[in-house]
Amino acid sequence: MENSHGCPRRVKNVSLEELRDRLAEFARVREWEQYHSPRNLLLALVGEVGELSEIFQWKGEVARGLPNWSPTDKEHLEEELSDVLLCLVQLADVCGLDLGQAALTKIHKNAQKYPVNPKISDTTNFPNSYP
Amino acid sequence: MENSHGCPRRVKNVSLEELRDRLAEFARVREWEQYHSPRNLLLALVGEVGELSEIFQWKGEVARGLPNWSPTDKEHLEEELSDVLLCLVQLADVCGLDLGQAALTKIHKNAQKYPVNPKISDTTNFPNSYP
Amino acid sequence: MENSHGCPRRVKNVSLEELRDRLAEFARVREWEQYHSPRNLLLALVGEVGELSEIFQWKGEVARGLPNWSPTDKEHLEEELSDVLLCLVQLADVCGLDLGQAALTKIHKNAQKYPVNPKISDTTNFPNSYP
Amino acid sequence: MENSHGCPRRVKNVSLEELRDRLAEFARVREWEQYHSPRNLLLALVGEVGELSEIFQWKGEVARGLPNWSPTDKEHLEEELSDVLLCLVQLADVCGLDLGQAALTKIHKNAQKYPVNPKISDTTNFPNSYP
Numbered sequence: 262m263e264n265s266h267g268c269p270r271r272v273k274n275v276s277l278e279e280l281r282d283r284l285a286e287f288a289r290v291r292e293w294e295q296y297h298s299p300r301n302l303l304l305a306l307v308g309e310v311g312e313l314s315e316i317f318q319w320k321g322e323v324a325r326g327l328p329n330w331s332p333t334d335k336e337h338l339e340e341e342l343s344d345v346l347l348c349l350v351q352l353a354d355v356c357g358l359d360l361g362q363a364a365l366t367k368i369h370k371n372a373q374k375y376p377v378n379p380k381i382s383d384t385t386n387f388p389n390s391y392p
Numbered sequence: 393m394e395n396s397h398g399c400p401r402r403v404k405n406v407s408l409e410e411l412r413d414r415l416a417e418f419a420r421v422r423e424w425e426q427y428h429s430p431r432n433l434l435l436a437l438v439g440e441v442g443e444l445s446e447i448f449q450w451k452g453e454v455a456r457g458l459p460n461w462s463p464t465d466k467e468h469l470e471e472e473l474s475d476v477l478l479c480l481v482q483l484a485d486v487c488g489l490d491l492g493q494a495a496l497t498k499i500h501k502n503a504q505k506y507p508v509n510p511k512i513s514d515t516t517n518f519p520n521s522y523p
Numbered sequence: 524m525e526n527s528h529g530c531p532r533r534v535k536n537v538s539l540e541e542l543r544d545r546l547a548e549f550a551r552v553r554e555w556e557q558y559h560s561p562r563n564l565l566l567a568l569v570g571e572v573g574e575l576s577e578i579f580q581w582k583g584e585v586a587r588g589l590p591n592w593s594p595t596d597k598e599h600l601e602e603e604l605s606d607v608l609l610c611l612v613q614l615a616d617v618c619g620l621d622l623g624q625a626a627l628t629k630i631h632k633n634a635q636k637y638p639v640n641p642k643i644s645d646t647t648n649f650p651n652s653y654p
Numbered sequence: 655m656e657n658s659h660g661c662p663r664r665v666k667n668v669s670l671e672e673l674r675d676r677l678a679e680f681a682r683v684r685e686w687e688q689y690h691s692p693r694n695l696l697l698a699l700v701g702e703v704g705e706l707s708e709i710f711q712w713k714g715e716v717a718r719g720l721p722n723w724s725p726t727d728k729e730h731l732e733e734e735l736s737d738v739l740l741c742l743v744q745l746a747d748v749c750g751l752d753l754g755q756a757a758l759t760k761i762h763k764n765a766q767k768y769p770v771n772p773k774i775s776d777t778t779n780f781p782n783s784y785p
Contacts, residue, residue, distance in 0.1 A: 275492025276405040283499055290508045296712050299454040300562060303445065304711035306476075307569050310441050311704010314434065318697035319689050322584045323430040326488040335489065342484050342491055343498035345437075349480070353473050357457040358466065360473055361406025367474035368414055377421045427581050431693060435580035438700050442573010449566035450558050453715045536669040537754025545761055552770045561716040565707065568738075572703050576696065585692040588750040597751065604746050604753055605760035607699075611742070615735050619719040620728065622735055623668025629736035630676055639683045 277361035280350045288351070297355050306348035313341040408492035411481045419482070428486050437479035444472040539623035542612045550613070559617050568610035575603040670754035673743045681744070690748050699741035706734040 288294050316338055317323060327335060353360035419425050447469055448454060458466060484491035550556050578600055579585060589597060615622035681687050709731055710716060720728060746753035 274407040274409050275496055276407045278405050280495055280499070283496075287499065287503065291506060298456065298714065299458070300448055300566070301712055301714065303448055304562070304565070304707045307441060307445070307707040308704045308711055310438060311701045311707065314438070314697045314700040314704065317431055317434055318701055319694055321691065321694065325429065325486045327430070335487075338487060339489050339491075339494035340498055340501075342480065342487075342489065343495040345480055346477075346491060346495050347498065349473065349476055355456045356466075356469060356473075358470050358473065360470075360477060363470035364411055364474040364477050365406055365414075367471055367478065368411070368418065370471075372418065375422060429583065431697070432581055432583065434697070435576045435693070438576040439573045439580055442570045442576065445566045445569040445573065449570055450563055452560065452563065536671050537758055538667040538669045540667050542757055542761070545758075549761065549765065553768060560718065561720070562710055565710055569703060569707070572700060576700070579693055579696055587691065587748045589692070597749075600749060601751050601753075601756035602760055602763075604742065604749075604751065605757040607742055608739075608753060608757050609760065611735065611738055617718045618728075618731060618735075620732050620735065622732075622739060625732035626673055626736040626739050627668055627676075629733055629740065630673070630680065632733075634680065637684060 281354050284347060284351050297351060299355055302348055302352040306352060309344040309348050313345055316341060412485050415478060415482050416485060428482060430486055433479055433483040437483060440475040440479050444476055447472060543616050546609060546613050561617055564610055564614040568614060571606040571610050575607055578603060674747050677740060677744050690744060692748055695741055695745040699745060702737040702741050706738055709734060
């Protein structure tokens with residue numbers, strides 16, 4: 262984390278593998294691995310999803326692109342979205358699973374489960390439990 | 393999704409940008425963008441976190457690496473972890489935010505907030521709301 | 524549960540103590556107490572909140588009273604709301620806490636924290652984390 | 655809330671109807687009903703479940719009765735359990751549903767779905783999604 266690239270804004274493509282490795286190193290040097298059991302991380306994930314929900318809870322419906330949100334509110338949202346992601350990456354890691362490959366595989370399965378067909382692309386085809 | 397690379401297992405590094413673009417295309421060709429408002433996707437994310445939790449709910453504590461889990465159970469877990477990730481990527485996308493860069497920035501902030509210091513690296517330094 | 528009153532619809536006031544006692548008996552006679560550790564029940568609660576969210580996830584904003592919902596959809600919602608409640612009651616019970624009294628105490632605290640004052644009852648007084 | 659009974663600890667049985675009525679009055683006098691749409695309250699519920707999870711997130715498995723918890727920690731837990739309950743009661747209320755009766759009905763359904771049978775009361779009968 263304290264390496265030479267300094268400003269993380271200049272990085273172009275962010276891979277799940279990079280996040281995983283950074284987070285593993287982050288925990289290792291702080292001796293926090295002892296706390297990172299699967300269920301501890303799962304509950305931490307739930308906690309972060311709660312904080313994400315709090316941002317949206319009293320707002321009513323929100324338009325795509327968040328047109329009326331202040332930069333501060335958007336930054337807060339970025340932080341909470343990130344916290345959920347970081348927990349998720351760590352949870353997959355301590356479970357010994359490859360989250361990136363799993364996600365690609367799941368997109369592939371979804372594409373087979375919900376084929377593109379203009380003739381029936383109506384709401385009746387929209388699944389309850391998708392994505 | 394239906395392109396020539398076929399087997400997604402051969403891809404090495406999976407970036408959040410790639411997932412974002414695939415999911416946006418997935419929704420576009422199915423005309424599902426109309427359902428993908430921020431709060432709809434947030435509730436879908438909560439639903440997926442619920443399915444993820446159900447896998448762990450009656451198991452008691454689970455060891456790192458899931459030593460006693462069957463391949464089927466691990467695949468199920470990979471799917472639920474992926475569903476959470478896919479909702480999260482889409483939520484960030486419809487909010488117009490760059491999840492990968494946001495995650496790197498958050499790791500950077502966490503590193504500053506929780507400095508490595510062997511002399512005080514005890515449990516009192518472990519934050520309640522980390523990661 | 525299989526007692527003489529039969530139709531639970533005739534009961535007037537449903538107390539948290541009654542739910543707690545029924546659920547404790549339900550688990551006891553099925554020998555399910557062994558699964559009801561606090562964290563197991565917490566994850567079960569998260570799973571039920573996920574199922575509750577799935578009902579609302581693709582609907583956009585929903586009006587008070589659910590004017591356009593079918594009886595079937597309302598019954599489904601009643602079941603999921605109940606599942607969340609039942610998990611919560613059991614979680615409090617295995618923690619040895621009195622949920623009903625705790626709820627009254629919390630309402631009392633909230634009333635002190637957010638006093639009624641017509642002169643300042645504007646949105647700036649609406650708390651971010653208030654339930 | 656500001657009535658004569660003062661100390662809520664003396665109340666014996668707490669009914670869901672009482673909580674519903676108190677919360678409705680609480681919102682009415684503060685003119686907060688405008689914020690209490692079903693999806694707003696649902697997201698508030700998710701936020702409260704997140705805060706509840708944070709209490710348990712780094713603790714590893716927790717024994718029934720919380721034998722090693724301090725009174726302060728138990729009080730914190732009571733507050734978070736209550737916040738979840740209060741959101742849930744309000745959500746059912748704005749949906750026009752009777753949560754108490756729904757809960758009794760659900761217990762009744764569960765009793766039929768999972769009959770007591772000592773001869774097969776083993777783990778294979780324990781449902782994945784049971785609360």
